[in-house]
Amino acid sequence: MVNRQVVLAAHPQGVPVASDFRLVEAAVPVAGPGQMVVRNLYLSLEAAIRGWLDGTANYFEPIVLGGAIRGPSIGRVESSRLAGFEPGDLIFGLHHWEDYSLSDANTVLLRKLTPNPLLPLSWYAGALGGSGQTAYVGLHRIGAIKPGDTVLVSAAAGATGSIACQIAAIEGCRVVGIVGADEKAEVVRETLGADTVINYRKEPDLAGALVRACPEGVNVYFDNVGGTTLDAALMAMAQGGRIVGCGMISDYNNAASPTPLYNLWQVVERQLSLQGFLLYSYLDEVPAASAALEAWLSAGRLTVLENVTEGLSAAGSAYSAMMAGTTIGKNIVCVDQT
């Protein structure tokens, strides 16, 4: 029995490509005291991983060449010497892209899952995981959305954006989405309930397009991308508008040369707030978010957009496609059970 691992073959130059990753075989780990061995079932592909691939410090230590890619996963406990966890338990945590991971009490994001059997397990990596919770907490706690608000969402067809659009619509807001492809625009308009969708690649004057789409100004901008999109959105905000800074993915592929912004003076001019936001600082809000999301999902009021890639060996190419912006919805790798 071997433990297949996806390791870093090369530091990506800009957008990752499949050859930046390599599949290797290692020994299956054995649980020491306080540890457990987890069989990974679903890998959650996340933009934050990109920052670990450059070999420079980020939130976490960088991933060295030849090192296993770190990322959140849903797994099943195989063997456990960790109190409170039994074989067969389903868990979520920050592991590696591999068949079997060692996990312990210090595993980041570790929690036991008690999934609703009527809902797909993979949803707990997306709509019922960090993506959905980030959308819910960001819109409510940071954005303070209220009925009638105009809510602008960037990366509107993405894992978090697709949930944010739907939550805002459910809460009675007017939703305007920003995407990078006509195919995504159609999904955001037809499936996610957005009133208006803008394909930024087709708008030489994005700020002007946003002003036309939001004639009374944007009350809440749920920003997943930063960069030139944020710069344009600053020109479309209403007085006193709130920007939820949820991600700045536009610079994740090029951390060494961030995009210049020119319109920050609007923050004073329009009395805006821009609040950076990472879910782990608001963990006390997660139970309420999870309950609301599960209720909406169970009632069919929220649609989950998932892009599932089959097989651990395809994880690198799946991640590369995601970071190139060509996918729709939450990106998941279903680990093939060899």
Place this chain on the structure above:
Amino acid sequence: MVNRQVVLAAHPQGVPVASDFRLVEAAVPVAGPGQMVVRNLYLSLEAAIRGWLDGTANYFEPIVLGGAIRGPSIGRVESSRLAGFEPGDLIFGLHHWEDYSLSDANTVLLRKLTPNPLLPLSWYAGALGGSGQTAYVGLHRIGAIKPGDTVLVSAAAGATGSIACQIAAIEGCRVVGIVGADEKAEVVRETLGADTVINYRKEPDLAGALVRACPEGVNVYFDNVGGTTLDAALMAMAQGGRIVGCGMISDYNNAASPTPLYNLWQVVERQLSLQGFLLYSYLDEVPAASAALEAWLSAGRLTVLENVTEGLSAAGSAYSAMMAGTTIGKNIVCVDQT
């Protein structure tokens, strides 16, 4: 009897110069129904005026060539047909740079002054006016300062910054000031209670200097300037730090070509909040601010830095010097009583 007025002779190119202004003579106005005639005593020179000189719309309509410069002043009522105002009353309001102004119920910022006779009247245009109130409300309400915080203040020798430094020190914060001249640095250190002062003109790596000056990170940045200083400060913020966006004066002289910022991704990385702030949206907080400021001033705990220019004819050159950044403290023009 004539009414001398300072009018706009030319739209400034970058930093205003004295020849952008011209003194003319007009008729003394006569109060119609609901109006009063005010004898201007002190003009409050403010950065916001710069935006009106370009001939393009800003918060207010632009000032046309030949038009009187608009600005806040302290004046004495000469004659009144406005209910509630009597000759001899002292008032504050947005008037023009002239001997006599017409004022009415729609005058922006209009309020009757009941000055403390033990304090100089001119202070009501600065430390006891918008500058001091902005510092107080910005630090407390927006910045939520608490004892032990590291508070960074830009334009620390300016009208608002000089009060902000002192309030933060009184409240038990560690104060770090940013200025543009060694002469200012000395004042901020010796008189205003700052622990450390940085002359940004002498720091090729301002971000590095700020990180060294604030090894535990900046909890609250009271930002009067925006631009490259804000960009550098973003790299020195503590996790969860708060930026009070009080002004972006660095771009006021060049509104058409704002300074690019590169470090906005830190807003997410460090979970910062950046809140733009204009005093007029927090008028309900002004009475408490005024009371605290007057108590500190009366007790000698706050020092007022004032740069008083004598004579209406010198208003244009005084304003030009202020916008060139060569002055210290609140800039006031004492209107000579001809």
